[in-house]
Amino acid sequence: MKKWFGILVMGTALLFMLFNINKDTLENLEIINDKLEPSYEYGIIVDSFDVKKDIVKMGQTMGEILYLNHINHFEINKIVLKSKGIFDVRRVNTGKKYTVICSTDSTQRAQYFIYEIDATNYVVFDLRDKIDVYRGKRKVNIKLKTASGTINSSLWLTMEEQGLSPKLTAELSTIYAWTIDFFKIQKNDGFRLYYEDKYINGEYIGIGRILAAEFTHKGQNFYSFYYKENQNFVDYYDEIGNTLRKAFLMAPVDYKRISSRYSKRRKHPVTGRWKGHFGTDYAAERGTPIWSTANGTIIAASYTKNNGNYVKVKHNSTYTTQYLHMSKIKPGIRKGVYVKQGDIIGYVGSTGLATGPHVCYRFWKNNKQVDPFKQKLPAGDPIKIENRDAYMLVKDSLMKILMN
Numbered sequence: 185m186k187k188w189f190g191i192l193v194m195g196t197a198l199l200f201m202l203f204n205i206n207k208d209t210l211e212n213l214e215i216i217n218d219k220l221e222p223s224y225e226y227g228i229i230v231d232s233f234d235v236k237k238d239i240v241k242m243g244q245t246m247g248e249i250l251y252l253n254h255i256n257h258f259e260i261n262k263i264v265l266k267s268k269g270i271f272d273v274r275r276v277n278t279g280k281k282y283t284v285i286c287s288t289d290s291t292q293r294a295q296y297f298i299y300e301i302d303a304t305n306y307v308v309f310d311l312r313d314k315i316d317v318y319r320g321k322r323k324v325n326i327k328l329k330t331a332s333g334t335i336n337s338s339l340w341l342t343m344e345e346q347g348l349s350p351k352l353t354a355e356l357s358t359i360y361a362w363t364i365d366f367f368k369i370q371k372n373d374g375f376r377l378y379y380e381d382k383y384i385n386g387e388y389i390g391i392g393r394i395l396a397a398e399f400t401h402k403g404q405n406f407y408s409f410y411y412k413e414n415q416n417f418v419d420y421y422d423e424i425g426n427t428l429r430k431a432f433l434m435a436p437v438d439y440k441r442i443s444s445r446y447s448k449r450r451k452h453p454v455t456g457r458w459k460g461h462f463g464t465d466y467a468a469e470r471g472t473p474i475w476s477t478a479n480g481t482i483i484a485a486s487y488t489k490n491n492g493n494y495v496k497v498k499h500n501s502t503y504t505t506q507y508l509h510m511s512k513i514k515p516g517i518r519k520g521v522y523v524k525q526g527d528i529i530g531y532v533g534s535t536g537l538a539t540g541p542h543v544c545y546r547f548w549k550n551n552k553q554v555d556p557f558k559q560k561l562p563a564g565d566p567i568k569i570e571n572r573d574a575y576m577l578v579k580d581s582l583m584k585i586l587m588n
């Protein structure tokens with residue numbers, strides 16, 4: 185921009201000196217300058233091309249779209265090979281947006297193909313002389329919003345009535361998962377929120393993060409403030425810097441239902457024998473990722489006839505957890521590997537002695553299998569002492585916004 189402006193100013197001065205031209209000519213010059221400003225799409229100057237935008241039709245492949253735009257099969261094959269490790273071209277899905285940038289000459293050959301993975305991410309296939317494939321990201325603009333409400337019936341209904349996204353409700357209930365039992369919400373409980381709305385080119389694409397929240401439950405206020413302690417670690421903390429998280433997640437999967445709880449005596453669904461069930465069964469879709477519920481070291485990642493594929497994690501001298509019946513253990517998860525809370529360790533399946541896809545989650549305290557729901561679990565780490573002052577400053581400014 186600056187460069188073009190500089191050229192314009194210098195050029196104008198020069199023309200004035202040489203020809204002493206009148207105002208009309210100057211205006212023309214500005215129009216010419218407008219045209220000099222190139223127009224970009226996905227970082228490509230498209231002025232001299234034909235830009236076609238469409239969506240992938242039912243059953244359509246990338247090869248088919250390229251072929252329609254005068255790329256031959258030999259070239260398509262080369263593109264597929266070049267894409268390896270960058271984007272799997274078989275994952276071009278029906279309904280997704282794409283752009284073909286074609287030459288305007290008689291060949292009308294595609295020069296670029298751009299596939300939009302989602303609202304922010306895209307892949308560029310540069311089809312000129314040498315084929316090149318790379319990923320790109322659109323600039324997301326964030327608008328900060330506040331919202332508040334008093335609950336009459338459920339949190340979901342109240343937030344919906346306010347026109348708030350269900351994703352925001354889900355996010356809020358995740359933040360408070362350990363603090364508030366959302367099944368026991370009462371009339372006159374309430375919330376205040378400060379959060380991000382995301383836009384691309386002025387178009388709303390969804391919510392971002394919740395930056396601050398106040399939840400009032402039974403007349404008590406529970407605060408949460410988003411804070412990044414370091415490059416790799418973000419969490420929500422309360423007004424004095426304690427985390428809202430426990431050292432253990434409530435569940436090792438995003439589950440559909442708990443199909444069997446810990447009990448000292450139950451009839452086994454496969455063997456029919458009466459025996460204690462010392463785990464909690466979480467039914468979930470086959471292939472659903474299974475998380476380690478806390479930081480720890482893998483002490484087993486193996487297979488047995490009853491357990492199927494399973495992983496066992498030792499968290500400290502007191503707690504150990506185990507995850508059974510996996511369809512697959514995640515590659516790289518083996519004895520000795522350190523995992524963090526929420527890291528994927530495997531995928532839901534029904535290997536071993538299991539009737540359907542589920543995770544049998546076992547929880548040991550001092551070498552004894554116990555019911556994790558009956559334990560008073562330790563809290564996650566608070567803000568580190570050296571970050572406390574910085575956190576308090578952030579917290580104070582967020583609190584001010586919340587209370588406005």
Ligand SMILES: [Zn+2]
Pocket residue numbers: 444461463464465543544545
């Ligand atoms: Zn089980």
